[in-house]
Amino acid sequence: MISIAFSKPKLFSRSSHSCNPLSLLIPRTMRSRINPFSCSANSHMDARNSKQVIRRFSHEAFRGVPSTGVQPPLTPSGVPTLASAPTKVKELLETVNEWHFDIFQLERVSEKRPLIWVGMAIFASFNACSLLNCDESVLRNWLSLIESNYHSNPYHNSTHAADVLQATAYFLQKPRLKAIFDPIDEVVSLIAAIIHDVDHPGRNSAFLCNTGNDLAILYNDLSVLESHHSALAFKLTVSNEKVNIFQNLSKETYKEMRRSIIDMVLATEMTKHFEHLSKFVNVFTKSVEAEEDESLEPSSPDLSAMSTPENIVLVKRILIKCADVSNPSRPLLSCKEWASRIAEEYMSQTDEEKTKGLPIVMPAFDRAKCSIPKSQMGFTDYFVNDMFDAWDAFCDVPELMDNIKMNYEYWKNQETLRQKGLEAQEGITDS
Secondary structure, eight states, X not given: OOOOOSOOOOOSOOSOTTTOGGGGOSOSSOOOOOOTTSSOHHHHHHHHHHTOOOOSSOGGGGSSSOTTSOOOOOOOOOSOOSTTSOHHHHHHHTTTTSTTOOHHHHHHHTTSOHHHHHHHHHHHHTTHHHHHTOOHHHHHHHHHHXXXXXXXXXXXXXXHHHHHHHHHHHHHTXXXXXXXXXXXXXXXXXXXXXXXXXXXXXXXXXXXXXXXOHHHHHXXXXXXXXXXXXXXXXXXXXXOTTTOTTTTSOHHHHHHHHHHXXXXXXXXXXXXXXXXXXXXXXXXXXXXXXXXXXXXXXXXXXXXXXXXXXXHHHHHHHHHHHHHTOGGGSOHHHHHHHHHHHHHHHHHHHHHHHHHTOOOSOGGGOTTTOOHHHHHHHHXXXXXXXXXXXXXXXXXXXXXXXXXXXXXXXHHHHHHHHHHHHHHHHHHHHO
C-alpha cells in the first residue's frame, strides 16, 4: 500500500488464462534444470539428453543426517521445542501447510510469539537442520532472537513475518517450484521470509529519509529499510555460535546463501515492484514462445529458461514479493484484519508527519479521511492483480485468485456503503 509516484506500466491483459500467454508457462511435466554447480561438463550434457533435474543437492539427501556425516555439537537452549508446545499451538500448526491457516489465532495463543512456532514447524518439514548442518537448538535460538527483534507495530511485526513465512512455504510446495528449486533454494527462501522486516520501525523508508534518520544516512537514502533488515539479520546471526545457523556451512555455500537471502529481502522494496515483475513476465513469456516453436531442439536454452540460475533469482524475487503482499489473497477475515492493521500503522505515520510539519508521504492515510476499502482496492488494482496473475500462471494458485476477486468485491461494496453514508450525513448537515 505504499504510495508510488510513477505510472503503472501495462504488462499484459487481465483477460482469462486462455488468452494470457503466461497461463501456458511450464507444462505439468517437469523440466530439466541445467545446474552450474555440478561437477563436470559431461554431467551437464547428460542432463540435457535425459531431461533429468540436476541440483546442487537433492531433496532426498537431507532427510536424515547432516551432509558432512558428522553431528554438530548440541547447544543448550531454553526455547521450547515443538514436542513441548502448548496443545492449542499444536492444534493450530496442524494446518500450517494450508492457505487458510489462522495466523491471528496463533498470535493470540502464543502471546504474540507466532514466528518461532511457525518457523520450527516449517523448518522441520523442509529438513532445514540437515541442510544447514546445525543442531535444532541453534535453529530455535535463532528464531527466538530474530522474533525478539521485531517490534510491536500494528502491521510490521513478527506476526507479519510468520505470515510471510507460511505463504512462502505454501508456494514452495507447489510442483512447479519443486521441479526447479533445490533444498538450498527452499531454505534460502524461508530464511529470507523470516528476516525480511526485522527491526522495522513502523515507519517507511521515505519517512526515514525525510527525517534524516541514521539508517537513511547509512544507506544513502537507497533501499533503506530493506538494507537494514538484511544487514541486521546477518549481524545478529553471526554474533554468537548459539544462534549462528550458518556456522557449519562451507564458505562457498554460506556465500551463495547469503547473496541469495539478501537479494530476496531487497526485492521486497515496493519502488522496484514493476522492475522485478516486468523481468519475470518477459522471461517466462519468451519461454512460452519457445515452447510453441516445435523446430527447437529439446536441449535449447529457451526451453530451460525458467531453470537457469539467473532466472531462478527472478522466481525467488516474485515468490517473496507475492508472500509479502499476500493479504488480499487471504480468506476475507484475515484480509480485513491485515487491512485494518496496515491502515493504522500508515495513519500513525501520517499523524507524526502532520505534527512535525514533514512531507505527507501517503496522503490517502490521513486519519480524518482515510477509506480502508478504497485503499485496498487501489492496492489490489495497482500492485496485486498483475503480479498474482503471473504467479498463478506460473505455479497454479487458484484459491488465491478466487480470494482476490471475492475480497475486492467486498471492499467495493464497503466503499459504496461508505459513500452513501457520507452523502446521507452531508444531506443532514445541509438541512
